[in-house]
Amino acid sequence: MIRVLLAEDVHMVRGALVALLNLEPDIEVVVDVASGDEILPMAKEHSPDVAVIDIDLPGQDGLTAATELHEQLPTCRTLILTSLGRPGTVRRALAARVNGFMLKDAPSAKLANAIRNVASGRRVVDGELALSAWDGAECPLTNREVTILRLTSDGNDPTEIAAQLYLSTGTVRNYLTSAVSKLNARNRVDAIRIATEAGWI
Incomplete structure (x- = not known):
């Protein structure tokens, strides 16, 4: 069974995702949170295999939380969800060493498969997001x-x-x-x- 932490601040969306993922025979959402500040403490408490994190969260943003998870709980893999495929965002996600990055409007079956792939050690990057990173300008900032x-x-x-x-x-x-x-x-x-x-x- 793949244990999942879900971080999403929109209550209805979070509830729907929890319900859909819990229908999968091999996936269980063990904890869901509404802010980035809750991710690390809840991950330490519940030991999920995969953290599915919305990139735009109140408090700490999703990428910062994913970086913290990578440093402090390396057994927990990370899958970032975003509604916007901006090139710089994709590059930031890859630089943060997340294990997966996909659009929030993907079908639920695609999300479940992405969780399985990430849990098994593979990296998952949505094709549209990968193309946007390829086409975008480099960030000139340090x-x-x-x-x-x-x-x-x-x-x-x-x-x-x-x-x-x-x-x-x-x-x-x-x-x-x-x-x-x-x-x-x-x-x-x-x-x-x-x-x-x-x-x-």
Whole structure:
């Protein structure tokens, strides 16, 4: 039996997925959560074989949670679900070393097969998503610039970001200035828009 953790913030969607997956003879959803912050603690408590994670979750985003799972609970494999196939998002997912990445509107049978493949050690990437990654532009930002731009988009100011990342406020401002420049943006808000549309944050 493949033990699954499901993370999805839309209650009706989560309920439907739990019901559909539990109809499969070899899959059991052992825990379902609504926010990214719940994933690691619940995974440690329930020891799932596969975590099926929506990429856009309140609190911690799905890719960050998947990275934490990979580092702290390597026996749990990860399958990311997304509604948007932006090239930068696909690249971020692959960089986060997730085991699978597929669109949320895929048929339930395809999701069940993806879970089986991921549980057996194979990687699963939806064909459309793979093509979008192939066609998309490379992200010009460093990992640190991406992190700081993402934290800024969440409403954190440079002082708060500096405290979170153990940097000086001036260093955070320098990273933001660099990100704005590399994206040819007018300001931080425009940089966030450009990076979000490209799927880089």
